[in-house]
Amino acid sequence: MAILFLPSPRFHDIWLFSLHDLPPQYNKPAMSDSPTSPVFVLNGPNLNQLGTRQPEIYGTQTLAEIEAMVSAQASKLGLTVDFRQTNHEGVLIDWIQEARHKACGIILNAASLTHTSVGLFDAIVAAEKPLFEVHLSNPYAREAFRHKSYVSAVAKGVICGLGPQGYLHALDALARHLNEKK
Ligand code: DQA
Helix, strand or coil, X not given: CCEEECCCCCHXXXXXXXXXXXXXXXXXXXXXXXXXXXXXXXXXXXXXXXXXXXXXXXXXXXXXXXXXXXXXXXXHCXXXXXXXXXXXXXXXXXXXXXXXXXXXXXXXECHHHHHCCHHHHHHHHHHCCCEEEEECCCHHHCCHHHCXXXXXXXXXXXXXXXXXXXXXXXXXXXHHXXXXXX
């Protein structure tokens, strides 16, 4: 099953199950989203093992192959990407902080940290950048502990269950968002 969520005013009404009524400042637009800055495409723990890790869930494409797809799509859209992966929560938080000054927007697959990290939530709020959340699988069709996302509450949109294509949809959505803001 695939779920594609794009920015919609109703998004938070429907999907904020555990992080209820966030004040509006948590979803305010970014301050300086110059499309001349790269899109930060950030990947969390264990995504370096794509290709061999549970291929029945995550597919057979490696992260390097996904990076190549994302870079090709970005150049079609007139964007550049800075594509990274880490297994460490603090490093991911450092990169989100860096994005505040260096990126036009963020595409984030925080992997397992999605479901656990208040630090990530706080960093995303502080970064004030448009952020699209991506998951290769559909966490809502999996174990209950994957049904909570600390990222969704502060994301412009959430794309899950579409495999690597989800990254491309996120890039399209971010490009559209940046163009609307021009
Ligand atoms: C994931 C889903 C997460 O629940 C999981 O912990 C991951 C990958 C995905 O892309 O489907 O590591 O983010």
